[in-house]
Amino acid sequence: MFDGIQHAHFVGIGGIGISAAAKFFLDQGITVSGSDVMSSPITDELEKMGVSFFSGHLGENVAAKTNLLIYSPAVPADNPERVFAKEQGIPQMSYPEVLGEISKHYSTIAVCGTNGKSTTTAMIGLILEAAGFDPTVIVGSKVPSFVQGNFRSGKGKYLVVEACEHQANFLHLHPEIVVITNIEEDHLDFYRDIDHIRDSFQQFIDRRKGKGFVVYNKDDQESQKLIIDNSISYGHQQGRYQYYDREVLNGRQWAEIRDQEQDVSLQKLELIIPGEFNLLNAFAAFTTSLSLGISIEIIQTTLANFSGIWRRCEHVGTWHGAEIISDYGHHPTAIEGTIHALREFFRDKRIIHVFQPHQHARTKLLFNDFVRVLGQADKTIITEIYEVKGRTNEKEPISSYDLVKAIKHQDPEKSIVYTKDLSHTEMALREIVQDNDVVLIQGAGDIDLLARDLT
Template structure:
């Protein structure tokens, strides 16, 4: 018998499913899973990528560009929040009476009818999901894992196809669709004001959404939550007594069920001991830098221990994790120069990533931060926090704001204004570049052995890291 809120499970075998935006991280992962479950998958995207090429080479029909004809014969059309209502394929599906699902409905079908682990939070979702998946793989549970980024341990894919009962998935809170998930285990990494454009600018509405998500955890299930985060603790305090179990993890809060102690950071990574309810379990060594990754690893450990993965097996799996794509991804490492790219686009993420960069480079080297703000709305809302986020950088460079399609500029909100605010806060000038080529030429003229160049942002700033690495390679060939 289905629990309240569940849709009946979908039999995907033989279904013709069309994905609008099939090359996206989340969409391509779902397409992979449905292919493996016997669906006839098609999809479209605006440009080719490694993800679309893999899908096309493994049985999917992939179109570059959107056209109403692409949905002909589809049993189901899947879209995501970024697809505009006037997309020709979406319009054609609506007119033809073809069922239309948001991508979260497909993911809900996978989570709700299996042993689901849903990982949410403002920061750390992708890394924590990947770590958790690897822990369960090492424990022999053969999970299906769906991540919001490419993971080298999964063959650079955004999904791992498993045959066991567990599904580990990233549950995005940005548009409220995580309320469709009814997991056995929910992980909450942290909660901060973000994506408030969906929540009418009201942080309280975002908190209500998180409360609803936690209320969806199946009776007797487990909430794994960061006990170091005050807002998360506030959410935990509102849970009905006895309905679900709670496992808090952390570094600072002494009442956490799973706690890291003796955290030692260095250029090669991080080492710490793990204690559970006051007794030592052992040590963990991480190749990925930063104390924020200690928390991510603790969350993955908590899930693994709950499921039945021995601590030593979980610790070994975490030691072998080298990070998801665009999560402190080393692009170039030669002649004493490091170029690193990261998805950090929120002040908290910027601070954590810069601390990791300082840990990696040490006190002697310079950290050059190249940041591309994303969205005018986010930049306006978090302007003060952005201005205070760059304390660990020796040099700060900004690009123009990367705005998604449809977002209009906001008067008084610009990278020039943000650069001035950062300069006031830090007491030193901040460079601003409108031209990508001028930025790369400036970096080539500026960078020297001992430097770490860190590109950050949720837009296309990763191309700067890639192109800078190519130019450096050309200057100093092997």
């Protein structure tokens, strides 16, 4: 697969996705080193696994014996380590290119979509594990039952991988089976519009190897527009496999399953994680796994025991008598769905929403959608936008304060405040939080640090 590679150096190794690739290389017996702007729990874990980690980026971090340099897509070409590697003639690959190379050697199940990728990837990986398929899994989160969190080493033929559409990175993959959760406007700093996004998904499903199939959410309007042969669909209102009679009670949810093609009712599906969006994620995993010949009983038991993954509506502890939930959601649809899910699961409690927008371009381009969904909790705190290095357009500045002003303009009665950083956010929470509250701390940036610090 990576013949002749004895030492790989990763630039930006602290990312949740690229760190899984580093673990894959370690599993192959390859020496791994890496760097990032600072240490983190992820890099600490990698060091314990034998990775030589460097805090900060310097050309001298790249050992002379390095055979391959792998970099995060966020790392520019003028990074000192990339410059040094170029001068020394060391081959370079991006993280998506590496995933693509890995995927050539497996029957790859690639999970893509605007929302729900990580959860669905984890669910499918766990079901295949329970069925004895011994899959390799690479996921952009941490799965509690996987020893290495975001990576599972397997000897079977399947690779289950989270496929990200940002900058059309998933087009490097060579999938056999494609799972599409949904398609919405996002990453509009790269894509022109929803048509451009959908075209990329079309290109992706057209890359399938052999007789591979596509699993998709037929309730999703944009997915319906794709031209797909050999497909299996799921959904609530449409699809071969549909759910109905959904119930939510005491921190659990159930739904009946029906095979519309065979006109038969199947067994109930039970989940202990909140949200109808998670039920749809589970149905994507159910449909994929059933299509691979796995028994309904194994699928049902695995999903019923699925307790969630890192930063996906994750209960991290209590603080001043309030439940603290950390969530990665940063798209308007994910925000709205998560608040609604917590309302269902915690019917008699106040919901306090702390949100950190992620990336200036996304905030600007989806501004009206953010204004629509933010402020739906009992009280809302919006802290300043998390700045993604190299992706801030100074010519078109925008602040979280603009969101707060727009929301208050629409409804002056909304209980919503702006904070300039995490320390001020904690101060604001101290004034708001009461015993028995539920505090949702949400965003894809460093807002999770606040959730961990509080508990």
